[in-house]
Amino acid sequence: MTTTATFSRYADLPALIGLMGGDEKHDGASLSTTDVLWVLYDRVLDVTPATAEDPARDRFLLSKGHGPTSYYAVLAAKGFLGVPTLRGWAAFDSPLGHHPDRVLAPGVEIGSGSLGHGLPLALGSALGLRAQGIRKADGTEPRVVVLVGDGELDEGSNHEAIAAAGRLGADNLTAVVVDNASSEHGWPGGIGRRFEVEGWTLREVNGRDHAALEDAFTPARDGRPLVVVARIRNGN
Amino acid sequence: MRETFAATVNRVLDQDPRTALVLAVISNGMFRRSARKHPGRVIDLGIREQAMIGVAGGLALTGMRPIVHSYAPFLVERPFEQIKLDLGHQDVGAILVSIGASYDAAEAGRTHQSPGDVALLDTLPGWTVHVPGHPDEVRDMLEQAIPGDDRVYVRLSGTTNRAPLPVGPRLNVLRTGSPRSAGVVLAVGPMLDRTLEATADLDVTVAHTATVRPFDREGLSTLAAAAGNADVLLVEPYLRGTSAHEVSEALADRRHRQRSLGVARDTELRAYGTSAEHARAHGLDTEGIAKAARDFFLV
Numbered sequence: 369m370t371t372t373a374t375f376s377r378y379a380d381l382p383a384l385i386g387l388m389g390g391d392e393k394h395d396g397a398s399l400s401t402t403d404v405l406w407v408l409y410d411r412v413l414d415v416t417p418a419t420a421e422d423p424a425r426d427r428f429l430l431s432k433g434h435g436p437t438s439y440y441a442v443l444a445a446k447g448f449l450g451v452p453t454l455r456g457w458a459a460f461d462s463p464l465g466h467h468p469d470r471v472l473a474p475g476v477e478i479g480s481g482s483l484g485h486g487l488p489l490a491l492g493s494a495l496g497l498r499a500q501g502i503r504k505a506d507g508t509e510p511r512v513v514v515l516v517g518d519g520e521l522d523e524g525s526n527h528e529a530i531a532a533a534g535r536l537g538a539d540n541l542t543a544v545v546v547d548n549a550s551s552e553h554g555w556p557g558g559i560g561r562r563f564e565v566e567g568w569t570l571r572e573v574n575g576r577d578h579a580a581l582e583d584a585f586t587p588a589r590d591g592r593p594l595v596v597v598a599r600i601r602n603g604n
Numbered sequence: 605m606r607e608t609f610a611a612t613v614n615r616v617l618d619q620d621p622r623t624a625l626v627l628a629v630i631s632n633g634m635f636r637r638s639a640r641k642h643p644g645r646v647i648d649l650g651i652r653e654q655a656m657i658g659v660a661g662g663l664a665l666t667g668m669r670p671i672v673h674s675y676a677p678f679l680v681e682r683p684f685e686q687i688k689l690d691l692g693h694q695d696v697g698a699i700l701v702s703i704g705a706s707y708d709a710a711e712a713g714r715t716h717q718s719p720g721d722v723a724l725l726d727t728l729p730g731w732t733v734h735v736p737g738h739p740d741e742v743r744d745m746l747e748q749a750i751p752g753d754d755r756v757y758v759r760l761s762g763t764t765n766r767a768p769l770p771v772g773p774r775l776n777v778l779r780t781g782s783p784r785s786a787g788v789v790l791a792v793g794p795m796l797d798r799t800l801e802a803t804a805d806l807d808v809t810v811a812h813t814a815t816v817r818p819f820d821r822e823g824l825s826t827l828a829a830a831a832g833n834a835d836v837l838l839v840e841p842y843l844r845g846t847s848a849h850e851v852s853e854a855l856a857d858r859r860h861r862q863r864s865l866g867v868a869r870d871t872e873l874r875a876y877g878t879s880a881e882h883a884r885a886h887g888l889d890t891e892g893i894a895k896a897a898r899d900f901f902l903v
Contacts, residue, residue: 423667471695477665479693482685488655489690492662492670499624499644500666525686528655536647 376445378406384441387454388464400548400575400600401515402438407581408513408544409446414504417447420475424504427493429478431486432517432546433467440464440473448475484523487543490514491529494541494593511587513542518559519550527562533593534567541593542585543568546575548600563595575600605760606703608739610634612746613671617642622669623750628656630674631703657683660698661690669699669750675709676702676718676759684724692728697754699746705761705794706842706867707882714874719867723846725757726817733817734758735793735841740768741814761841762879763794773815775823780830781809786901787835787861788827792816792847795839795888802894806901807832816840816847821854834860837900839893844869844886863900865893 375384381402408428415425430439440457443449449464457464463472467481478489494512504510516526533541545559555562560570571584575598584596610631616623617638624645625635632639632648639646645668649655653674660670672679679702680687691698702721709716725731732754734745742760748771749756769776775790778800785807791799796812803810809827813820828834836851844866851862867886875885883889887896 469693479689482689484654485658485686485689488658488686489662489665489694491655492659493665494662495644495647495659496624496663496666496668499663499668500621502666525654525658528649528652529658532649532652532655532659535650 375451376447378410380445381406381438381441384444384451384454385437387451388437388440388457399438401432401435401546402441403576403578404515404544404546404581404598405438405442407578408585409442411578411582412585413513414510417475420448424502424510426510427477427490427512429480429486429490429493429512429514430468430476431478431480431490431514432483432520433480436466436468439468443473443475449473483517483520484525486514487516487526487529490541490543491533491538494533494538495536498538498540509540511540511542513544513585515544515546517550518545518547518555519552521545521555521559521562522551522553530563530568531566534563537591538593539587539589539591542587542596543593544585544596544598546598546600558597560595560597568593568595570595570597572597572599574598605736605739605742605762605764606631606634608742609673609701609746609758609760612743614638616746616750617645620669620750622667624663624668624670626656626660626663626670626672628653628674628678630678653678654683654686657686658690661686661694661696664691664696664698664753665694669697669753671699671701671750673701673703675704675716676721677704677716680721680724680757681718687725688728691755692730697752697756699749699756699758701758701760703760705759705763708762708879710879710882711876713876714872719843721759721842722757722816723843726846730755731817732756732815734815736760736814737765737793737796737812738768739764741771744771745814759793761794763841765794765797769796769812769814771814773818773820775811775813775820775827777809777811777827779808779810781807782832783830784832785809786903787831787833787837788824789837789839789897790824792838792840795841798890799839799893802890803897806897806903808897808901819847819850819854821850824851824854825857828855828858828860834858835901836860836862837897838862838864839888840864840866841888843867861900863896865896
């Protein structure tokens with residue numbers, strides 16, 4: 369049995385995360401995204417280590433770049449990262465830091481950590497794929513999925529991108545908002561409403577329910593970008 | 605320069621499928637034909653300058669060559685963190701093209717002026733900064749930059765020199781002083797004609813560049829070595845002293861004096877009026893440059 373096979377299951381994620389210590393401040397931020405990340409890489413995204421440079425790959429952009437241990441663990445479980453690499457994380461010569469860097473870490477599409485950058489980058493990527501007419505071998509259009517936090521949505525740059533994506537009909541773009549109610553002043557009426565009024569298709573699910581998440585990520589191809597609000601509650 | 609920029613970009617949008625133009629309303633009327641012909645590659649985001657840079661970064665991540673345009677304060681200052689992270693940190697490129705220069709929009713007041721744009725970009729690694737002095741140079745710079753993947757800033761101005769000069773990384777020498785000359789005057793972009801006039805009766809070498817980053821340190825060092833004194837007067841159309849550290853590096857191996865002319869750093873000029881009146885207030889008109897040159901070169 370190879371190392372990769374040993375650490376390739378959902379059940380292995382806690383052990384993989386356990387290899388990275390010393391960022392207790394961001395533990396909550398990381399653990400709230402574990403299930404969403406697993407479902408995306410295990411069931412939704414059409415990207416593997418072999419196709420990581422393919423122009424027609426699906427793209428996943430982690431905008432909420434703080435607390436990336438779940439992200440690194442999923443990338444390791446899926447073979448983008450070597451498992452031993454996790455041990456040295458945040459050391460001077462490690463490609464893995466407390467915020468990911470696309471230039472250093474294999475499989476990482478954007479460098480992130482400063483909030484409010486991923487959604488505009490994702491919109492630009494979606495528009496770029498569309499403008500070039502890029503298609504997969506089966507003729508379908510690659511998609512761009514970006515993960516943002518509910519607290520991160522406080523940043524105004526996200527609202528610029530939410531409005532523009534709706535008007536431009538970027539239906540190859542999916543935003544997943546992990547809602548663990550961490551926004552300082554909250555979002556009256558729910559976060560999804562902010563997207564809906566700008567012309568997005570809204571799906572709200574339990575952020576721990578793998579089958580519900582997989583369904584929610586199914587593209588609608590209705591000319592509208594898709595937002596999946598994944599609710600996470602303490603103890604859930 | 606703005607018309608030349610629009611004509612050049614409209615043409616390359618027809619010719620090069622890798623190019624995309626990203627706008628935040630400003631100048632969108634100049635690109636209506638291209639927007640109809642290439643709807644996916646002319647992207648007007650509305651008045652959303654942060655998203656404008658982020659979207660450009662995303663386009664570049666998929667292999668496209670984004671050209672991004674607005675007034676300098678909205679293009680560089682408002683989304684500065686996006687420029688740092690969505691382009692530089694992602695290790696992707698774009699061509700940013702500003703209008704307004706330092707005080708071209710004199711009547712509009714401080715909100716539409718950005719004399720600090722080049723100094724601000726100078727805090728980031730990897731940028732090529734062009735300050736054209738003639739519309740033909742704008743066309744040449746864009747044609748050179750578009751096939752690449754790097755980060756380029758082109759700063760359009762309402763002020764132009766009478767004739768275009770070669771575009772490239774090397775200083776252009778317009779006048780060579782004697783072996784006993786007082787030193788070297790370096791004029792940037794649209795400051796050349798008035799600098800030549802202001803120094804006409806001085807024994808100095810006058811050089812010019814429309815590309816300030818990377819800075820031609822070697823070229824300046826050679827000119828200073830050939831002059832009677834290694835004294836350098838820098839005439840820039842934006843924040844005073846923006847390239848002073850480059851002059852210091854270029855002349856680090858020899859005793860020298862240097863003085864910088866440019867837009868005042870220590871005060872905000874609260875005045876409307878015309879671009880020419882602002883130039884005078886900052887000592888950047890011909891008279892002001894002439895007086896500063898005589899003071900500095902001790903004549």
